[in-house]
Amino acid sequence: xxxxxAIVGLGPGPDCWIAPExxxxxxxxxxxxxxxxxxxxxxxxxxxxxxxxDNRVEIDRARHALIMAAEGRQVAVISGGDPGVFAMAxxxxxxxxxxxxxxxxxxxxxxxxISAMQAVAARLxxxxxxxxxxxxxxxxxxxxxxxxxxxxxxxxxxxVIALYNPASKARPERIHQAFELLRGCKSxxxxxxxxxxxGRDDERIVLTTxxxxxxxxxxxxxxxxIGSCETRFIDRPGKSPWLLTPRTYxxxx
Amino acid sequence: xxxxxAIVGLGPGPDCWIAPExxxxxxxxxxxxxxxxxxxxxxxxxxxxxxxxDNRVEIDRARHALIMAAEGRQVAVISGGDPGVFAMAxxxxxxxxxxxxxxxxxxxxxxxxISAMQAVAARLxxxxxxxxxxxxxxxxxxxxxxxxxxxxxxxxxxxVIALYNPASKARPERIHQAFELLRGCKSxxxxxxxxxxxGRDDERIVLTTxxxxxxxxxxxxxxxxIGSCETRFIDRPGKSPWLLTPRTYxxxx
Numbered sequence: 001x002x003x004x005x006a007i008v009g010l011g012p013g014p015d016c017w018i019a020p021e022x023x024x025x026x027x028x029x030x031x032x033x034x035x036x037x038x039x040x041x042x043x044x045x046x047x048x049x050x051x052x053x054d055n056r057v058e059i060d061r062a063r064h065a066l067i068m069a070a071e072g073r074q075v076a077v078i079s080g081g082d083p084g085v086f087a088m089a090x091x092x093x094x095x096x097x098x099x100x101x102x103x104x105x106x107x108x109x110x111x112x113x114i115s116a117m118q119a120v121a122a123r124l125x126x127x128x129x130x131x132x133x134x135x136x137x138x139x140x141x142x143x144x145x146x147x148x149x150x151x152x153x154x155x156x157x158x159x160v161i162a163l164y165n166p167a168s169k170a171r172p173e174r175i176h177q178a179f180e181l182l183r184g185c186k187s188x189x190x191x192x193x194x195x196x197x198x199g200r201d202d203e204r205i206v207l208t209t210x211x212x213x214x215x216x217x218x219x220x221x222x223x224x225x226i227g228s229c230e231t232r233f234i235d236r237p238g239k240s241p242w243l244l245t246p247r248t249y250x251x252x253x
Numbered sequence: 254x255x256x257x258x259a260i261v262g263l264g265p266g267p268d269c270w271i272a273p274e275x276x277x278x279x280x281x282x283x284x285x286x287x288x289x290x291x292x293x294x295x296x297x298x299x300x301x302x303x304x305x306x307d308n309r310v311e312i313d314r315a316r317h318a319l320i321m322a323a324e325g326r327q328v329a330v331i332s333g334g335d336p337g338v339f340a341m342a343x344x345x346x347x348x349x350x351x352x353x354x355x356x357x358x359x360x361x362x363x364x365x366x367i368s369a370m371q372a373v374a375a376r377l378x379x380x381x382x383x384x385x386x387x388x389x390x391x392x393x394x395x396x397x398x399x400x401x402x403x404x405x406x407x408x409x410x411x412x413v414i415a416l417y418n419p420a421s422k423a424r425p426e427r428i429h430q431a432f433e434l435l436r437g438c439k440s441x442x443x444x445x446x447x448x449x450x451x452g453r454d455d456e457r458i459v460l461t462t463x464x465x466x467x468x469x470x471x472x473x474x475x476x477x478x479i480g481s482c483e484t485r486f487i488d489r490p491g492k493s494p495w496l497l498t499p500r501t502y503x504x505x506x
Contacts, residue, residue, distance in 0.1 A: 016274035019367060058500075082367075084374040090382025093497040097487050104489035110375035114272060114335075114365045121337040122363035129343025130395075131302050131403050133386035133412055142383075142502035146411070153410025157403040159386055164500070234350050236357035244346040247311075249395035 003069035005106055006076045007083045007092050009113020010038060013199040015113045025111050029076035033065040034088075038078045056140070058091035066095055066103050082115040086136050086164045116223045117162040120195040123205060125234065125242030127193065128224050130249065132160035137167070138172045144174070151178060155185045160245050161226040166218035175224070179215040182226060186210055191227040191243055194218055207233070207240055256322035258359055259329045260336045260345050262366020263291060266452040270367045278364050282329035286318040287341075291331045309393070311344035319348055319356050335368040338469035339389050339417045369476045370415040373448040376458060378487065378495030380478050381448065383502065390420070390427045397427070404431060408438045413498050414479040419471040428477070432468040435479060439463055444480040444496055447471055460486070460493055 008023040009250045011017035027033065032042055036052035044050070053061050062077070069075045081085040089110050096103045121128045133154050139147060154161045161182075180189075188211025196204040196219065206217050211224065218224055230249060231243035259278040264270035277299065279285065285295055289305035295302070306314050322328045332340040342363050349356045374381045386407050390400060407414045414435075419428045435443075441464025449457040449472065459470050463479065471477055483502060486494035 011272070016277070017272050017365065019272050021269035024269070041268060079291050082371050084371055084379055084381050086382075089374075089379035090497065090500045093379045093487060093495055094380070094499050094501075096495070097497060097499075104487070110378070112270065112367045112371040112375040114367060115371070118335050118337055118365040119370070120364040121342075125339055125363070126342035126346045128337050129339075129346070131386065131388045133384065133410070135384045135409075141500045146502050150410040150412065151496025153406045153412070154386075157386070158399070159314070159403065234346060234357070242346055242349070242361075244343065244350060246347050246350075247343045247394045248347075249399050 001073045003034070003067040003106060004074050005065055005069040005088050005092070005108045005111065006111055007089070007109070008076050008078050009082045010041060010078055010080055011114040012081055012116045012119040013197070015059040017119065019111070019113060022111045023112055025109075026076050026078065028074060030074040031068050032076050033061055034080060035077035037084060038080055042078065058088060059095055060093040062095035064090065065092065066099060066106070069106050070100070070102060079113070083110055084112060085115040085134065116198065117225070118224045119198045120193070120225060123195065123198055124193055124225070125244050127227065127231060127243040127245055128160055128162070129245040129247060130160065130228065130230065131157070132162060134162045134164060136164045137178055138165040139171065139174065147178070148181060151181050155182065158228045160228045160231060163224040163226070165220065166222055166224050168220045173217065174214040175218045179210070179213060183210055186226075187229070191231050191233055193225040193243060194222050195225070196222045198223070205240070207243065256325045256359060257327050257432055258318055258322040258345070258361045259314040259364055260342050260362070261329050261331050261364040262335045262340070263294060263331055263333055264367040265334055265369045266450070267371040270284060270372065270452060272364070275364045275366055277363075279329050279331065281327060283327040284321050285329050285331060286314055287331035295331065311341060314349035315345040316352065318345065319352060319359070322359050323356060330399055334365070335366040336363055337365060338368040338387065369417065369451065370478070372445070372451045373476045373478060375500065376448065376451055377446055377478070378497050380480065380484060380496040380498055381413055381415070382500060383413065383464040383481065384410070385415060387415045387417060389417045390431055391418040392424065392427065400431070401434060404428070404434050405438070408435065411481045413481045413484060416479070418473065419475055419477050421473045428468040428471045432463070432466060435450065436463055438484070439479075444484050444486055446496060447475050448478070448480045449475045451476070458493070460496065
């Protein structure tokens with residue numbers, strides 16, 4: 001049997017956000033490869049091998065998956081969210097680019113999923129309702145200078161900003177530095193949302209403003225959204241406000 | 254019965270990309286509201302009312318949905334892709350902000366979906382594997398000057414760029430203007446993808462470079478991806494190359 005490799009997005013957490021194509025790709029696999037907590041989300045099935053690994057070994061995991069596919073296995077590399085957005089797709093194609101030329105002949109598919117910023121936006125209202133950008137604050141693989149350059153560019157373009165990987169134990173200071181930079185060039189009234197574990201039991205959302213935000217609210221399970229000049233709260237009685245970035249721009253100015 | 258309104262993402266086309274939460278929200282609705290081609294995608298069901306409308310009447314459609322929800326109906330406003338990304342969520346919350354204060358007490362949920370850029374990225378490899386931005390080229394509701402400002406900022410930040418709504422019959426020149434701007438400040442070798450109707454029968458993908466791209470390739474069903482300085486093709490025998498934006502930045506320079 002010819003080997004295959006599917007890079008599959010499981011969405012941000014609950015099964016209700018896993019697209020049928022992703023469920024089918026997981027069900028069809030002989031081998032499930034992924035970060036252990038994602039592997040744990042897949043029900044065990046007789047005859048299906050499970051290869052859970054630690055975080056921050058994405059390239060090793062990708063190579064392992066490619067080797068198995070080259071041996072004729074049906075491999076599903078699973079990813080939280082969308083594999084194409086700060087997840088496993090880039091790691092697999094990096095491994096292919098640098099690896100055995102025969103890997104380029106493999107049958108490889110990417111199965112998209114709902115990414116964290118979309119689940120967060122859905123909870124909040126419509127904060128991504130206009131042009132936006134997504135930036136990972138991790139500087140494991142890129143210099144911090146490019147993160148700062150992108151944050152400044154995002155302000156210059158007045159994009160709504162979705163920050164992935166805002167903090168980890170190894171680099172707790174980055175989110176503070178990012179907020180310091182943003183406070184220097186955006187209004188203190190800019191709406192900010194910290195959204196942790198959206199869709200899971202420990203979901204926690206904090207709505208605030210750039211001036212009042214406590215950056216330490218963010219941990220590695222948090223996605224942060226920072227509004228554009230147009231983003232605003234819509235108050236409602238007895239509940240948290242909604243967050244809206246309207247489709248119009250500059251209408252009131 | 255208390256009225257409810259769900260703003261539901263149907264993904265870019267095929268049923269295999271519709272998350273179970275979205276299918277359930279559609280099934281539970283008494284009334285389906287949406288752009289006619291999206292309504293046509295929902296199987297007819299006895300007792301369920303269907304309210305298809307024309308394009309570019311998003312606010313009227315949102316108000317109609319809110320009025321029905323306020324009357325106690327179970328309304329699903331359907332959207333292609335993700336309702337939070339250049340789709341119906343912003344229109345509904347704009348209507349709420351400007352409308353009857355009682356609408357703020359309605360039970361409103363947003364059901365996320367896979368957006369076009371994610372389906373396109375999945376087809377291409379991993380073009381969104383690093384920081385990226387999403388820009389709508391439509392200037393129906395925003396001045397063209399802000400689009401140009403955002404394109405320039407996207408270049409300054411070296412983001413991968415996903416262009417939504419690149420062209421329509423009413424404004425065929427905008428995509429040409431966008432490419433002219435980008436050609437003035439990005440390498441001619443920058444990878445570019447035009448992806449039309451991904452996931453549907455008339456899917457068509459053109460891979461090229463910024464220097465060689467023919468902007469008229471884009472129509473209103475096309476999503477355009479323009480690489481960062483790091484985005485590159487991975488050649489493979491007998492097939493279109495993959496497109497990769499790696500997770501590392503500046504490693505070779």
